[in-house]
Amino acid sequence: MPAAIDADDLRKSYGDVQALDGLSFTVDAGEFFGLLGPNGAGKTTFINTLVGLARIDSGRAEVFGFDVREEYREVRDRIGLAPQEFNVDRFFPIREVLEHKAGYHGFSPEEASARAMDALETVGIAEKADTRFDWLSGGMKRRFMLARALVSDPDLLILDEPTAGVDVQLRRDLWSVIERLNEAGTTILLTTHYIEEAEQLCDRVAIVDQGRKVEVATPDELTDRGTDTIEVGLADPPRTAPELTHEDIVDARLADGRLVVTARGGGAVIPALVRDLDRAGHEVTDVDVRRASLEEVFVDMTRQEGAVQQ
Numbered sequence: 001m002p003a004a005i006d007a008d009d010l011r012k013s014y015g016d017v018q019a020l021d022g023l024s025f026t027v028d029a030g031e032f033f034g035l036l037g038p039n040g041a042g043k044t045t046f047i048n049t050l051v052g053l054a055r056i057d058s059g060r061a062e063v064f065g066f067d068v069r070e071e072y073r074e075v076r077d078r079i080g081l082a083p084q085e086f087n088v089d090r091f092f093p094i095r096e097v098l099e100h101k102a103g104y105h106g107f108s109p110e111e112a113s114a115r116a117m118d119a120l121e122t123v124g125i126a127e128k129a130d131t132r133f134d135w136l137s138g139g140m141k142r143r144f145m146l147a148r149a150l151v152s153d154p155d156l157l158i159l160d161e162p163t164a165g166v167d168v169q170l171r172r173d174l175w176s177v178i179e180r181l182n183e184a185g186t187t188i189l190l191t192t193h194y195i196e197e198a199e200q201l202c203d204r205v206a207i208v209d210q211g212r213k214v215e216v217a218t219p220d221e222l223t224d225r226g227t228d229t230i231e232v233g234l235a236d237p238p239r240t241a242p243e244l245t246h247e248d249i250v251d252a253r254l255a256d257g258r259l260v261v262t263a264r265g266g267g268a269v270i271p272a273l274v275r276d277l278d279r280a281g282h283e284v285t286d287v288d289v290r291r292a293s294l295e296e297v298f299v300d301m302t303r304q305e306g307a308v309q310q
């Protein structure tokens with residue numbers, strides 16, 4: 001089975017702005033894949049090149065083996081997109097908007113009508129079927145965007161910040177809808193600024209910055225690269241931090257009578273740390289570890305790339 005997305009050395013500029021600067025990565029069929037990056041990193045531009053809303057200057061991208069430029073129709077029929085910005089016919093009942101979209105993807109009027117109601121039920125706004133988009137609440141609009149992406153029964157669902165600005169309850173509702181779709185075989189590409197969302201949902205994430213890929217890994221692998229904080233209580237705290245030589249220890253200092261150690265792979269360092277302290281005559285009363293969050297690792301990685309843009 002070909003990859004859901006295979007992008008190779010994509011470049012796209014808007015005037016002086018190099019929105020995509022040699023972006024390459026692969027999303028496997030069936031994967032739940034996250035695209036993370038600061039504002040302006042090129043995430044939406046990348047999505048737009050896949051669905052034919054932006055022309056690539058050079059490079060190549062395929063969706064399930066179909067070239068996004070040469071085989072545009074095949075690509076379009078396999079993708080359901082919930083875009084970052086609302087772009088909806090505001091004046092028609094939402095049921096009709098969905099029927100029209102399903103029709104456009106080749107479903108008969110009866111099928112289109114059934115699919116439209118199914119999609120509205122899936123996202124929990126079936127009772128609003130005859131309301132126009134304008135009259136939905138903000139959260140319902142987000143739900144509707146997901147319904148519209150689903151109505152064509154896509155193999156690849158692309159969600160560009162699907163939960164931006166929605167409340168916690170709705171976010172969790174949307175997560176469970178998306179997770180169910182993924183379990184049923186739909187490949188998901190999700191962009192988000194909620195690191196918690198990526199951590200919870202994604203099999204792998206790509207971090208992009210300035211139109212380039214910085215890293216691809218599982219959320220766990222990424223958090224493993226961060227430094228953890230180990231706080232050690234000592235029965236009789238010394239005035240200065242004891243000398244610690246373990247190679248994974250980055251820093252050790254005393255704060256409010258507790259020893260605060262920064263280390264790579266924190267948990268693994270603890271036995272050696274306690275032993276060294278014991279040998280030096282310190283009595284350890286308690287140990288507390290705080291793991292690096294994906295967010296901290298992400299901020300570190302994109303800052304190293306010099307991405308802080310105004």
Ligand SMILES: Nc1ncnc2c1ncn2[C@@H]1O[C@H](COP(=O)(O)OP(=O)(O)OP(=O)(O)O)[C@@H](O)[C@H]1O
Nearest residue numbers: 014017019037038039040041042043044045046084
């Ligand atoms: N149609 C356009 N015309 C001109 N410049 C554009 C256009 N679309 C995007 N850009 C520029 O390309 C760069 C990448 O933008 P893009 O929307 O892809 O970022 P993003 O990663 O989706 O950011 P965000 O997290 O803010 O949504 C930005 O500098 C943006 O201003």
Ligand SMILES: [Mg+2]
Nearest residue numbers: 043044045084
């Ligand atoms: Mg965007």
